[in-house]
Amino acid sequence: MTSADTPTLRQSLLAARSAIPDSRRQMLSVQIKQHILDWLQGSHQDCRLPDRTTIGSIAGFWPIREEPDMISLLHDLHTLGHDISLPVIEQRDAPLHFYRWSPDTPLRRGAFNIPEPQVDTPAILPSLILVPTLGYTRDGHRLGYGKGYYDRTLHALAQQGHNAVSVGIGWEEGLIDGSYLPAAHDMQLDAIVTPGGWIVPARNGAD
Ligand SMILES: Nc1nc2c(c(=O)[nH]1)N(C=O)[C@@H](CNc1ccc(C(=O)N[C@@H](CCC(=O)O)C(=O)O)cc1)CN2
Numbered sequence: 001m002t003s004a005d006t007p008t009l010r011q012s013l014l015a016a017r018s019a020i021p022d023s024r025r026q027m028l029s030v031q032i033k034q035h036i037l038d039w040l041q042g043s044h045q046d047c048r049l050p051d052r053t054t055i056g057s058i059a060g061f062w063p064i065r066e067e068p069d070m071i072s073l074l075h076d077l078h079t080l081g082h083d084i085s086l087p088v089i090e091q092r093d094a095p096l097h098f099y100r101w102s103p104d105t106p107l108r109r110g111a112f113n114i115p116e117p118q119v120d121t122p123a124i125l126p127s128l129i130l131v132p133t134l135g136y137t138r139d140g141h142r143l144g145y146g147k148g149y150y151d152r153t154l155h156a157l158a159q160q161g162h163n164a165v166s167v168g169i170g171w172e173e174g175l176i177d178g179s180y181l182p183a184a185h186d187m188q189l190d191a192i193v194t195p196g197g198w199i200v201p202a203r204n205g206a207d
């Protein structure tokens with residue numbers, strides 16, 4: 001496909017996601033959460049997975065539309081002692097910044113009406129970024145809502161010499177299986193987690 005087909009692809013991915021019943025979505029979110037916890041706690045024996053041993057602070061996301069709900073995972077990771085942060089759009093069409101979140105952090109609605117923490121403590125540089133995906137390919141390319149926020153953010157962090165591990169979170173219905181031509185600015189994810197398990201791009205090991 002060419003980039004001209006991206007809006008059509010986005011529409012069909014949104015439709016596929018909407019077709020998952022709400023109750024099933026909740027159960028599938030728990031499966032994704034368990035894959036992440038197993039990896040971080042070292043009980044998932046797969047050498048292709050990103051190195052978990054350097055991971056301290058973790059950026060999550062507050063679910064919108066019909067995304068996987070990782071709020072309960074964020075609670076668990078906070079209990080396990082990780083610093084947790086959420087993305088904040090401080091300026092439109094600029095990189096995201098991540099601000100500390102804990103279960104008692106009040107959230108207010110920010111850009112696109114997404115719940116965000118107050119920006120009253122310094123921004124955090126996470127060592128793991130959980131990236132919401134609408135679609136993804138087996139080689140780690142991601143399709144979101146078309147505003148480029150995560151591409152800009154991962155690019156800006158890499159330019160500062162801060163190489164966070166980026167793990168896409170998505171439904172199995174988000175897999176883009178045919179030919180897909182990523183945009184030049186597209187940042188590849190280190191891995192993707194779906195309810196079915198991990199998808200690790202071949203460059204990170206054998207596929
Ligand atoms: N949960 C979650 N948080 C996130 C993201 C995400 O994908 N998921 N983002 C990932 O980047 C950023 C927000 N990006 C977004 C980009 C577009 C739209 C959106 O609703 N777009 C409308 C058009 C709205 C407009 O132009 O004003 C649309 O697609 O119809 C929402 C969020 C930061 N936080």
Ligand SMILES: Nc1ncnc2c1ncn2[C@@H]1O[C@H](COP(=O)(O)OP(=O)(O)OP(=O)(O)O)[C@@H](O)[C@H]1O
Pocket residue numbers: 142143144145146147148149150151152155183185186
């Ligand atoms: N590193 C970057 N610097 C400047 N602009 C960028 C960068 N990355 C992406 N963009 C801009 O963002 C726009 C949307 O990109 P893209 O279609 O890849 O978004 P997306 O990844 O689907 O969206 P989102 O991350 O918001 O969910 C593009 O028009 C592109 O010009």
